[in-house]
Amino acid sequence: MLIRDVRPWGREPVDVTVDGDRIAAIAPHDPGRPAAERETVVDGRGRLLLPAFSDVHVHLDSTRIGLPFRPHTGRPGVWGMMMNDRENWRDAEVPLPERVAGTLERMIARGTTRVRSYAQVDVDCRLEKFDAVMAAKERYGDSAEVQVMTFPQAGILREPGTVELLEESLKQGADVMGGIDPSQLDRDPVRHLDVVFGLAEKYQVAIDIHLHEPGELGVFSTELVLERIRALGMQGKVTMSHAYELGAVSEAVTRRLIEEFAELDVAMATVAPPAPHQLPLLKLAKAGVRVGLGEDGQRDYWSPYGNCDLLDRTWQLAFTNGFRRDEHIEHCLAVATMGGASIMNRAVPRLKGVADRPGLAVGDRADLVLVDGETPASAVMDRGTDRTVVHDGRVVAEGLQLV
Structure with a gap:
């Protein structure tokens, strides 16, 4: 799966490659990047990317x-x-x-x-x-x-x-x-x-x-x-x-x-x-x-x-x-x-303090949610409904409905 144009924890736009149930690669967003053969493409549209x-x-x-x-x-x-x-x-x-x-x-x-x-x-x-x-x-x-x-x-x-x-x-x-x-x-x-x-x-x-x-x-x-x-x-x-x-x-x-x-x-x-x-x-x-x-x-x-x-x-x-x-x-x-x-799952590391923003690195489990918002804090305030939900590398919900 290729998730285009998302902002992990509100940072700069990236393209995220998912292989199986894991995040396999993260690269700066490239609008012209072609999808690989048989690769599912999810259009992030600049939304925030957060762990599910x-x-x-x-x-x-x-x-x-x-x-x-x-x-x-x-x-x-x-x-x-x-x-x-x-x-x-x-x-x-x-x-x-x-x-x-x-x-x-x-x-x-x-x-x-x-x-x-x-x-x-x-x-x-x-x-x-x-x-x-x-x-x-x-x-x-x-x-x-x-x-x-x-x-x-x-x-x-x-x-x-x-x-x-x-x-x-x-x-x-x-x-x-x-x-x-x-x-x-x-x-x-x-x-x-x-x-x-x-x-x-x-x-x-x-x-x-x-x-x-x-x-x-x-x-x-x-x-x-x-x-x-x-x-x-x-x-x-x-x-x-x-x-x-x-x-x-x-x-x-x-x-x-x-x-x-x-x-x-x-x-x-x-x-x-x-x-x-x-x-x-x-x-x-x-x-x-x-x-x-x-x-x-x-x-x-x-x-x-x-x-x-x-x-x-x-x-x-x-x-x-x-x-x-x-x-x-x-x-x-x-x-x-x-x-x-x-x-x-106690094998998942504890948060390392107030500033820790984990869950979106290469190798992490592909349990993700894309949500509209300018910043993570604004997403909490506005609680938008434009959401895409990924579980173990599969899209399972879109727009508040299971797929």
Whole structure:
């Protein structure tokens, strides 16, 4: 494939040659360059070239994308919101597998070709939601890389039979073992983490801990996770999702946690909440902590937000952090693209600070998105729709539609 006249990360126009699933050559744009025999040509038309987006925190299993808008009926707290989902998800206008597949299709069409999705497993839905996400992963396997996380949204210990269902999902191919609020929801962090780390070790999968716990309680649970990582030698295997209160205790604790995350290669997944006590994004970047971005639920029974477009969520990440400088807004793009890629595949290097703009060099994977915009920062502000999406060297979407 020859991609003509594109501007990688907003730089000077180039022509990009793709061979198989890799970028093979990059040369200054030559309007007169002939295409090689049997070479597919993509006309960049001067658009920006970015790595494709990586959504590393999405709940495909609860989506209502494409369905009529409904009033929000959730109740406060994780358990109340979870019960609201449990009371309503079976009554949706469209069957769950169709909703999940349609949402994933829209995400790919808008430029997201790497996805880590939660799949709720509990005694109510059993493996029904997990099966729907696994089916969508298989259906769109040629258009996106999808990791499926078995996720105990209702806790691990509160309802007998949950552990057995989680293990069955791992036997059936779950890629990641999930945990949630070990202290606040299950109220027994030791037993909770015994199950999470035990199953992850047994099935050799990564871990993602969903943490909503406030202040000192959140720090306490996080310290227990860090202790486990050290004791079991599981560096580079754990992601902390949300964790938006870890900066609430003191500057000393904030600094220590960032240092330990960098040392143990603990990643963070954010959904760009307006939370004032998050670990500071720029300090995480400076320390070399892997950070990825996700949309969380999408117009589901938890929240009316979300539209399948991670470029929109990149704008939100910049906005909620109060960024105005182009370098900082572009860093949000790096987080939304290669930051997430480095969480899904730890062989992908961490971002090397705020100014790092990786993913578009010779030898890099040809997961790309072409988007209209004067600069990367303007693309985040304007969020244009003139997009071409490439996955593993193949055009998979054009103009927000799969091809």
